[in-house]
Amino acid sequence: MDRYSKYSKKFSLLILVLTFFYIVQVINILYCPAEIKIAKGENKSIDVLFPFSLNALHDEDSIVQSTYNQSSTNGFKRSYQIDGIEPGEAKFQLKFLGIIPIKKLDVNVVKRQLLVPGGNALGVRLNTKGVLVVAVTDVLGVDGRRYSPAKEAGIKTGDSILEVNNIKVKDAEHVIELLNQVQDKKVKIIVERNKMKFETEVIPIKSMQDNCYRLGIWVRDKTAGIGTLTFYDEDSRVFGALGHGITDMDTGNLLNVEYGKITHAKIANVEQGKRGSPGEIRGIFYETENVLGEITKNSSYGIFGLITDDFIRTNKIKPIPIGFKEEIKEGKAYILTTIDNNKIEKFEINILKTQSQQYPNQKSMTVKITDKKLLEKTGGIVQGMSGSPIIQDGKLIGAITHVFVNDPTKGYGIYIEWMLEQVLPNYETKQKFANNFN
Structure with missing residues (x-):
């Protein structure tokens, strides 16, 4: 009887452990992204634990091909490989015991966008649509x-x-x-x-x-400042910069743009960032000289417009692929930015945390400056570095947006996909956007 009771307790404990384990797995499945991007010609592996399985809802071999890789099966884990064949959307479903639907999964096959990373110091000049009321008196x-x-x-x-x-x-x-x-x-x-x-x-x-x-009103009709170019597309001439919008200093409202320009900026000096006091890159630029492009949109996720043909012809930096948000890893990366002699330089950073985001947000990842030269020069992230492109594993993954006031070595970055959504929806409308502003 004692032996039976002993085995019964062990069996009950095993059942509790397995139950807890699978509850955790179900929670992980429910909170995992409902959408996965795969670049055309590439593949992605999805691991699923028994008794869950992954099934295609329709026969969509023209878009994706999915295979169950038996050789990679490890105990309770099943591995599925999904190959991106042509741009489009395929639907999958996670099932319990192959019968009970748990979650739908949208797999989008897209062309991986190639963009030229920036890092250039910019002078930014905006004229508002009409005039902005900053006070009523x-x-x-x-x-x-x-x-x-x-x-x-x-x-x-x-x-x-x-x-x-x-x-x-x-x-x-x-x-x-x-x-x-x-x-x-x-x-x-x-x-x-x-x-x-x-x-x-x-x-x-x-x-x-x-x-x-x-x-009885005070109004403002223009603003100017220093920022950093994030990217441009060679085919459409579309550029993106800053990673956040330009707001009015008094109202905090996003400025409604009538027209604007970006120009080359010459770095004058750098004020180091300290705990409780953000630093700043100070630059000089002239509205009519060294014009790089026209601003056509000021959104919460950056400023956008068309870069000049002259800049594209003279720029020597080559385009690189973008990285999807699901591909970004915690760990080493680097930024491109300009802090001295108007020279774009590469500086090491560490990505501390990435956010699982289904909708655009300026604070997609937490980063820390680790490069000794940059820390000695600026103390970390300073005003004027917003828009500095973040690159990991040879892919453009985002841009610097904010600094932590109490720790200037740390700040936030935005996923490059959120910036692209402002101008290149689904990465397929480059020419359409360009035509709208010609």
Whole structure:
């Protein structure tokens, strides 16, 4: 009886261990990515533990070919190899005991994009669409009374004023000119807020300060700064930079771009980053000199546009393949950036952590600067390095986006796929994008 009880306890313990093990596997399966990318002509192995199996939902041999590799079977583990034949989508399903569906898996076969990595220091100049309202204030009228015309008209900080009396606004001076033509008559204003336009009416007030007619707003129509080129595509001339959007310093809103330029920037000096105080690369650039390209889009994941043919002809860097987010590993990588003598240099980093992301995010991976030369020069990641391309195993995998204020040796990077989605959806519309801006 004691022997039976002893074996019964061991058997029960074994059942509990196996049950726990398979619960963990089910949780891992449920939280694993529902989509896998495979480059055309390449393959990917997927390991599945018994009693789970992987089955194709349809006969899609023209897109992928899947094989169960018996020779690689190790105990409870089954290995499946999926070969990418032609661009397209194939659907698979993970099943329990070959019967109970657990999870669907989309396998997308895509052409692996070839991009030229950047690292060039850029001067960035943006002109907003209309003017951006950065503050709403009172106007002291010539009669000594205070008025709030903009506030009464429903205009708020962060709004963009696009038109005054059906005339497209060019800049801040143009707004003043148009208001002084109307004077104290009611004026129609077209405002954009959160990408939605609406119309309002307001009567300008003559200011005691300068005898000009005003609405009671402070506005901004342009911004400039230093950043880093991430990539460009030789065929379409599309470029991407920064890895994050350009926002207004007062409102925090993403600037609505009318037009902009990127130019060569000359590094003047570098302020080292320290704990609690981010450093900065300071550069000099001129709007009309050394123009590299036109900015056509300012998104949360970078600035984008068209690079000049002259730059493509003179640039000696060769294109390299991109790395899909599923391929990125924790460990060594390097960045390309410019910190001295206008020379692009390679600096070692360590990828500390990668995030499993189904939707675009600026903070895709955590990185640490390990290169001694870069640490001595900058202290780590500094402002102006945003957009520096990250390369691992010969593939362009992302760009530097942010620095940790309390540890400038560390920061965040964005997956290159999130940047590409802004301009090259599915990596198949390069020419279409280029044609839109020609």
